[in-house]
Amino acid sequence: MCLGIPGQITAITNPARLMAMAEVSGVRREVNVACVVGHDLNALVGQWVLIHVGFAMSLIDEAEAAATLLALRDLGEAQEALDQMHAADLALQ
Amino acid sequence: MKYATEFRDPTAARALLAAIAARADQIGATRAKPLNIMEICGGHTHSIFRYGLDKLIHEGVEFIHGPGCPVCVLPMARVDECVDIAEQPGVILCTFGDAMRVPGHRKSLMQAKAAGSDIRIVYSPLDALELARRNPLRQVVFFGLGFETTTPATALSIQQADRENLANFSVFCNHITVPEPIRALLQDPDMRLDGFIGPGHVSMVIGIHPYDFIANDFHKPIVVAGFEPTDLLQSVLMLLTQIAEGRAAVENQYARVVPEHGNPVSLAAIADVYERRPSFEWRGLGEIDHSGLRIRPRYAAFDAEEKFGIGYAAHSRNVPEIPGCACGSVMMGKLKPPQCPQFGTGCTPDMPLGALMVSSEGACAAYWHYAGVRAAPV
């Protein structure tokens, strides 16, 4: 819960709600980008972000994303985050 | 499982360990008279154990595990209040998975779910918002807990619910803040702390200046750190360098993610939605002034405490914890987990007595999982 997980923004899904699709370790998850958006929402596409409980909280570069993901894998936190995203998909049904 | 062999950059780690050792010797730190360095964030505790840094580092540096696991510092009474809300007719209670197994006096959320309450594990408060949209006839309550890393997420979700007039969405707010318990620890005459490793992702939101009082008022150094092993070692070296030079300052080892002034959008959302409670109870630490947040009257429609009349202190506070459990002392860094009489006997991850054994970020769980499988020296 405390550690963010890196993801790459692939598309803007709902400009009014500042929602975008992110790819996180091969899993697609809609995230809120309010905290990282600049003047142009579409400029986020392709960017790497650190995602906390469904919110992109910080722009990071690709090398930082890769290093963070490795550390999270070591800690078991990457899997935990992915499991939680999966659990949440089930909870919505 | 492999440990130190997985160090991303063993050469860098070895060089840092050597530099730390030289500084520790220069300061005169020994096993008998160590420098007590507190890592505040539970993620750092986890990382220190995962990589065996406590064993690899010079024996004059002692890691003291701080109260930075939000689930661990949650008093039982708050779990009880949450169960009470979940048991109201028509309620869907949404929570992060970490909170499910934290014991309450009557039951944990997991036990409440087994008994028929509609409790759902979500990844994000956005999932709770979506549930509220899809279930207009149900009351959807999000159990908001965590430090400043998760606070913006619930604040932005409440603002979104307000824009959509999502009247069946509310938040049971248990958000807490990092700087205030540090102040409480520094004021505790029993604690002897020489420096702090500051939380990385919390600081990404709040910046580094909320820690200024640590350096200015208490003359202790603090270095905000990332959670990779070399980040942690580098931050320890920065702390020891300050100590050796007789300085106390707030420094930022994690500047690649942590902006000096934090994230303005997050801070604005927090300020708009939340105000400080006069005081808030922390498990093991007791009441700490201004350390908890509540929802402002402007957003009362989304405040589960208002909606259900079940709020902070609905249950009598300071209810005694389990006899013989040392959660409080471990939380404050006064005892190491194995010094708790319940550790490994009455209390294990399968049958936890305290939250420190439940959460992956809890110090007891970290000791338990990594006991005996420590790194060989690099």
Ligand code: SF4
């Ligand atoms: S071992 Fe269990 S009872 Fe003892 S401090 Fe840790 S969580 Fe609390």
